[in-house]
Amino acid sequence: MSPSAAITAREQGLQSCEVCTLVSRPMPGEEAGLCPRCGEELVFRKEASFQRTWAFLIAAAVCYIPANVLPVLTTTTATGSDSDTILQGVVLLWSPTGWPLSLIVLFASIMIPSAKILALAYLLITAQRGSAKNNEQRMRMYRMVDFVGRWSMVDVFVDTFTAALIQLQPLMSVAPAPGLLFFAAVVVLTMLAVESFDPRLIWDAASPKEVQHA
Amino acid sequence: MPDPETPIPPVPSSRAVSRSRTRLSLVWFIPIVAALVGVWVAVTRVMSEGPKITITLDSADGLEAGKTKIRYNGVEIGTITTIRLSDDHRHVITTAQMAPATEAFLATDTKFWVVRPRISGANVTGLGTLISGAYIGLEIGQSAEHTRDFVALETQPVVTGALPGRLFVLKTADLGSLDTGTPVFFRRLQVGEVASYALDTDGKFLTVKVFVRAPYDQYVNPETRFWHASGIDVSLSASGLKVQTQSVLSILIGGIAFETAATSPVLPPAEANSVFTLYGNRAEAFEPAAQNPQTYQLIFNESVRGLAPGAPVEFRGIPIGEVADVRAQVDLKTFQFSTPVTIHLDPRRLGVNILDVKPGVDLDTMRRRLLDSLVSHGVRAQLRTGSLLTGALYVAFDVVPGAPPATVDWSQKPVQLPTVPGQLQATEDKLEDVINKLDKLPLGAIGENARKSLADLDLMLVTARGTLVSARGTLANTSTLTGPNSVQVQQLGNTLQEVSRAARSVRVLADYLERHPEALLRGKKGEAK
Numbered sequence: 001m002s003p004s005a006a007i008t009a010r011e012q013g014l015q016s017c018e019v020c021t022l023v024s025r026p027m028p029g030e031e032a033g034l035c036p037r038c039g040e041e042l043v044f045r046k047e048a049s050f051q052r053t054w055a056f057l058i059a060a061a062v063c064y065i066p067a068n069v070l071p072v073l074t075t076t077t078a079t080g081s082d083s084d085t086i087l088q089g090v091v092l093l094w095s096p097t098g099w100p101l102s103l104i105v106l107f108a109s110i111m112i113p114s115a116k117i118l119a120l121a122y123l124l125i126t127a128q129r130g131s132a133k134n135n136e137q138r139m140r141m142y143r144m145v146d147f148v149g150r151w152s153m154v155d156v157f158v159d160t161f162t163a164a165l166i167q168l169q170p171l172m173s174v175a176p177a178p179g180l181l182f183f184a185a186v187v188v189l190t191m192l193a194v195e196s197f198d199p200r201l202i203w204d205a206a207s208p209k210e211v212q213h214a
Numbered sequence: 215m216p217d218p219e220t221p222i223p224p225v226p227s228s229r230a231v232s233r234s235r236t237r238l239s240l241v242w243f244i245p246i247v248a249a250l251v252g253v254w255v256a257v258t259r260v261m262s263e264g265p266k267i268t269i270t271l272d273s274a275d276g277l278e279a280g281k282t283k284i285r286y287n288g289v290e291i292g293t294i295t296t297i298r299l300s301d302d303h304r305h306v307i308t309t310a311q312m313a314p315a316t317e318a319f320l321a322t323d324t325k326f327w328v329v330r331p332r333i334s335g336a337n338v339t340g341l342g343t344l345i346s347g348a349y350i351g352l353e354i355g356q357s358a359e360h361t362r363d364f365v366a367l368e369t370q371p372v373v374t375g376a377l378p379g380r381l382f383v384l385k386t387a388d389l390g391s392l393d394t395g396t397p398v399f400f401r402r403l404q405v406g407e408v409a410s411y412a413l414d415t416d417g418k419f420l421t422v423k424v425f426v427r428a429p430y431d432q433y434v435n436p437e438t439r440f441w442h443a444s445g446i447d448v449s450l451s452a453s454g455l456k457v458q459t460q461s462v463l464s465i466l467i468g469g470i471a472f473e474t475a476a477t478s479p480v481l482p483p484a485e486a487n488s489v490f491t492l493y494g495n496r497a498e499a500f501e502p503a504a505q506n507p508q509t510y511q512l513i514f515n516e517s518v519r520g521l522a523p524g525a526p527v528e529f530r531g532i533p534i535g536e537v538a539d540v541r542a543q544v545d546l547k548t549f550q551f552s553t554p555v556t557i558h559l560d561p562r563r564l565g566v567n568i569l570d571v572k573p574g575v576d577l578d579t580m581r582r583r584l585l586d587s588l589v590s591h592g593v594r595a596q597l598r599t600g601s602l603l604t605g606a607l608y609v610a611f612d613v614v615p616g617a618p619p620a621t622v623d624w625s626q627k628p629v630q631l632p633t634v635p636g637q638l639q640a641t642e643d644k645l646e647d648v649i650n651k652l653d654k655l656p657l658g659a660i661g662e663n664a665r666k667s668l669a670d671l672d673l674m675l676v677t678a679r680g681t682l683v684s685a686r687g688t689l690a691n692t693s694t695l696t697g698p699n700s701v702q703v704q705q706l707g708n709t710l711q712e713v714s715r716a717a718r719s720v721r722v723l724a725d726y727l728e729r730h731p732e733a734l735l736r737g738k739k740g741e742a743k
Binding site for chain 1: 241243
C-alpha cells in the first residue's frame with residue numbers, strides 16, 4: 001500500500017486538530033467539537049472549502065488584472081508627474097547596475113502572485129476531480145504557496161513607505177496609485193484562498209472509494 | 215403508543231443533507247464585488263480616455279513620449295504617447311492621448327505648437343519649460359468640423375485668439391529690426407506686438423501682421439499711419455537739436471508706432487486685417503499725399519553729382535516739389551550731352567496756400583501765367599549745395615539778377631524751365647577766371663628781372679660790407695675820444711665847471727639887478743656908502 005493511499009482520520013471517524021494535530025473522537029450528535037487539548041474548533045473538513053477557495057481565487061484573479069494594468073505609483077517631480085505600473089517599474093529598474101532589484105520586483109510582484117493563483121487553481125481542480133496522482137508534490141506546492149504568500153506584500157509596503165517618506169513638495173513627491181490597492185487585494189485574497197483551502201482534500205481522493213463508503 | 219418491548223422494525227434512516235454541497239456560500243460575494251470593482255475601474259478608465267490625435271511636427275526636440283503634455287492656458291489636456299518619424303523621415307509624427315471631453319478643442323483649424331523657452335528682445339516666454347521641458351500649446355480653432363490629425367506650427371504664435379484686439383496687416387519694403395513680438399506703440403504706450411511677418415510671393419514687399427490689443431485697437435482707423443519707430447530720430451533744425459524716440463525699449467529692439475493725424479476727420483475704427491503701409495519714419499508717414507504734381511524738366515549743363523531723386527525743389531526756401539529723375543541724354547545731331555532733371559512740382563501739397571481762388575478759374579491757365587510771370591521776372595532754377603558734408607544738391611528757384619532773358623515754351627512735353635549755373639558752378643567759373651588771368655601774367659620776364667635785381671643786390675651787398683668796416687673804425691675812434699681818461703673828456707669837464715661858475719655869476723648879477731635895477735645906470739652904490 002502506497003503512502004498516498006493511507007487511511008484518513010475521517011475514514012476512521014476521527015478528527016484531527018489543525019493546530020496541535022491531536023486526533024480525537026468527535027462528540028456523538030455534535031456537529032462540531034473543540035479540541036480537548038488546545039480548544040481549536042474541530043471539523044472533519046473545512047466547511048465549503050472548494051467554494052470559498054474558488055471564490056477567493058476568482059476574486060484574486062479579477063483583481064490581478066487592474067493591479068497590473070493600473071499604475072501603482074505616481075511620482076511627481078518638478079519636471080512633471082509620472083505614473084508607473086508594476087511592469088513599467090521593472091523596466092525602469094532594469095539597468096546594468098540595478099538589474100537584481102529589477103528581478104526582485106519581477107519575482108515578488110509579478111511572478112509570485114500569478115504563480116500562486118495558478119498553483120491554487122491547479123490544486124483545486126485536481127482535488128475536485130479526485131485525482132490521486134502526485135499527492136506529495138501537490139502538498140509541497142500547497143506549502144510553498146502558503147509560505148510565499150505573505151512576501152508579496154513587500155511590494156505594497158515598499159510603495160507605502162516610499163509614498164510616506166518622499167514628500168519633498170514641490171520638488172518631488174510620491175503617491176500611491178489605484179493599482180496598488182488592487183495589488184494588495186490580490187495578495188490578501190490569495191492568502192485567504194490558501195487559508196480556506198483544506199489540504200486534507202488532496203488526500204481524500206487518494207483513499208479508495210470503497211473504503212470511504214464502507 | 216407502541217409497546218416499548220416490541221422490537222422496532224428496521225426503518226431506513228434519513229439521508230443526511232449535504233449542506234456543504236448545496237448551499238451557495240456567501241463567500242461568492244467577494245469575487246462578485248471584485249469583478250464589479252474591476253469592471254467599474256475599467257469603465258471609468260475607458261470613459262476617461264479622450265480622443266487620440268496625431269500632431270505632425272518638424273522636430274521633436276525636447277519632447278518625450280509619455281511625458282510631454284499638451285496644455286491649454288496652463289491646464290493639462292493631453293499627453294504625447296508616441297513619437298515616431300514619418301515615412302519619408304522629414305517630419306515627426308506624435309500621437310497624443312487627450313483628456314476626456316476635449317472634443318471641442320479639436321476643430322480643424324486648431325493650432326498646435328511646441329512651447330520652448332523663447333527669449334527675444336521684447337519678451338521672455340516659456341521660461342518654465344527650461345525646467346519642465348517643452349510642452350505643446352494650442353489655440354482652439356473656430357471651425358465646427360473636427361479632426362484628429364494636426365500639423366503643428368513651426369513657431370509659437372505671439373498672439374492667440376483668446377486675446378481681445380485686432381490684427382492689422384502692414385506692407386513694407388524693409389523689415390528693419392522687426393521680429394515677432396516687437397512692440398507696437400501708440401503715443402509711446404505699448405499697445406500690441408508684431409504677430410508675424412512673411413515675405414510676399416513676389417519678393418517685393420513684406421507683410422507684417424501686428425496685433426493691437428483692445429481697447430487700443432479702436433484708435434486705428436483707415437487714416438492711421440504706421441511707421442518704424444526703431445532707433446533714434448535726430449534732427450537738427452533752426453530751433454535746435456530734436457531727438458525723437460518711442461521708448462528705450464524701441465531704441466534697443468525697434469518697434470512700430472501708429473498715430474492718426476490730428477487733422478484727419480473722425481473715422482470709425484478700421485476693420486480687422488485692414489492693410490496699411492508701414493512708413494520708414496514719422497515724417498514720411500505724415501507726408502501729405504501727392505495731389506496734382508506737375509512734371510517739368512530742367513537741363514543743367516553742369517555736373518549733377520549729389521542730386522538724387524527725392525531731393526527737394528525749393529522756391530526761396532519753401533519746398534514746392536521734388537526731383538523725380540536724373541539722367542543724361544545725348545543729342546545725336548549736335549553730339550551734346552546734357553543732364554535733364556525731371557521734377558515734380560506740387561506746391562499745394564507742400565504748404566503753399568493759393569489765395570483768392572475764384573471758382574471756375576482754370577488752375578492750369580493760372581499756373582502758366584504765374585510761371586511765365588516768374589520767369590520773366592528772372593526766376594531761374596539753380597543747383598545748390600544742401601549739405602557741405604555730403605555734397606547733396608537740391609534744386610532752388612530764385613530770382614537771379616542778371617540772368618539772360620528766357621521764356622517758357624509750353625508746347626514741350628515735359629515743359630522745360632530755364633536754368634542758370636549753380637552757385638558751385640559760378641564759383642568754379644570765377645576761380646577759373648582768376649586762374650586764367652594768373653596764366654596770362656609774364657611770369658618768365660618777371661623772373662628774369664628778379665634774377666637781375668638779385669645779382670645787383672649781391673654787388674651792393676659787397677660794397678656795403680666795406681662801408682661797414684670803415685664805420686666800425688670810425689666808431690672805435692669815437693670810443694677813444696669819449697673814453698673817461700681822454701683829454702677831451704677832461705677838458706670838457708673843466709669847460710663845464712667854467713660854464714657853471716659863469717652861470718652862478720650871472721645869477722648873482724641877475725639877483726642884484728632885480729633888487730637894484732638902477733645899478734644898470736648908476737652902477738653899484740651900496741659899497742660907496
